[in-house]
Amino acid sequence: MATTQDRTTTDPLVIGGRSFASRLLLGTGGFRSLDAIAAAIEASGTELVTVALRRIDPAAQGSIVEVLDRCGVALLPNTAGCYTARDAVLTAKLAREAFGTDWVKLEVIGDDRTLLPDAPALLEAAEELVDDGFTVLPYTNDDPILARRLEDVGCAAVMPLGSPIGSGMGLLNTYNLRLIRERAGVPVILDAGVGTASDAALALELGCDAVLCASAVSRAEDPVTMARAIRLGVEAGRLAHRAGRIPRRLYAQASTPEEGVAEF
Amino acid sequence: MNGAPTAVEDGTTVRALLDGLDVPGGARGVAVAVDAAVVPRGEWDTTTLDDGAQVEILRAIQGG
Numbered sequence: 001m002a003t004t005q006d007r008t009t010t011d012p013l014v015i016g017g018r019s020f021a022s023r024l025l026l027g028t029g030g031f032r033s034l035d036a037i038a039a040a041i042e043a044s045g046t047e048l049v050t051v052a053l054r055r056i057d058p059a060a061q062g063s064i065v066e067v068l069d070r071c072g073v074a075l076l077p078n079t080a081g082c083y084t085a086r087d088a089v090l091t092a093k094l095a096r097e098a099f100g101t102d103w104v105k106l107e108v109i110g111d112d113r114t115l116l117p118d119a120p121a122l123l124e125a126a127e128e129l130v131d132d133g134f135t136v137l138p139y140t141n142d143d144p145i146l147a148r149r150l151e152d153v154g155c156a157a158v159m160p161l162g163s164p165i166g167s168g169m170g171l172l173n174t175y176n177l178r179l180i181r182e183r184a185g186v187p188v189i190l191d192a193g194v195g196t197a198s199d200a201a202l203a204l205e206l207g208c209d210a211v212l213c214a215s216a217v218s219r220a221e222d223p224v225t226m227a228r229a230i231r232l233g234v235e236a237g238r239l240a241h242r243a244g245r246i247p248r249r250l251y252a253q254a255s256t257p258e259e260g261v262a263e264f
Numbered sequence: 265m266n267g268a269p270t271a272v273e274d275g276t277t278v279r280a281l282l283d284g285l286d287v288p289g290g291a292r293g294v295a296v297a298v299d300a301a302v303v304p305r306g307e308w309d310t311t312t313l314d315d316g317a318q319v320e321i322l323r324a325i326q327g328g
Contacts, residue, residue, distance in 0.1 A: 027327065027328040028326040028327060028328065029326050029327045029328055030326070031326060037326065050327060050328030051293075051324050051325070051326070051327060051328065052324070052325050052326065052327025052328055053295060053322040053323065053324060053325070054322060054323065054325045054327075055266040055267070055320065055321065055322060055323075056266065056285060056287065056294070056321045056322060056323040057323070058285055058286060060323070060325075063291075063293060063324070064293070064324050064325065064326055065292050065293035065324045069292075076328075078327055078328035080327050080328055090297065090300060090302070093302045094295035094296075094297055094302055094320075094322055095295065097295040097296075097302055097304060097305060098292070098293050098294055098295035098322065098323075098324060099292065099293065099324070100292065105328060107328075214328060
């Protein structure tokens, strides 16, 4: 009988023509140390990991790029902290130089309290980056129409939020997420809001193709154990999605035959 | 540089600036913008900094 691992490797996640056996993307924000990142990466089984760019700090110790290279994962630079399309596009181009990849997790933030995406600016930046040859994975609202527009301009995936970044509130609008999945022709990666393994499982059960999480792992009391838990949640959710769940019913349906019941 | 006034000699290149910061020449995870335009790695040796140039030197950090 095939193990879980066997099944997932025969059911790859394909983004922009590239195959991944793991359906879990890991953010590196919030970890206490580079060693903690490496340990969580191993436990999570992830193959695609986000990084960010900031002004150089001569006092900084260690290189996250070296650590991630040693882990053998692919890098997905983000444009976190950008509030305009112009800043996000320039940051993506700098990331392409810094990391030698044209993949970008595009974030254009509209508000520093909610960190929700700025939809018009996101679409504008996505179009410009796609035209410049980038493989664009946009962090987007849970809006089916915006997701379709992002796909229309050539994004390689769409990454709707489950709830605000770092909130751990899970999936607040499963209806919209299902609509996004139903209509999308590119992978749907649930990004932001995952708090624990069941949130990740639910995302995959709904049909999302993958999950990206950072804080849920990095800020957990035991990040390595949570990385493993979310990995298993992703695998369980994917299998459940493929298996086809039973419909919800208002009333009970006996699983034991009712015929032949003894009469006393 | 990175928002702070920085005095450099005439004709200073991006590469020289990076060397002064102890950034190894080919360091992956480092990128430079001058006046809001990316300076490709291959042009670090030849790009000189004019008076008043706005230089941003970025490096990889944890995020996302």
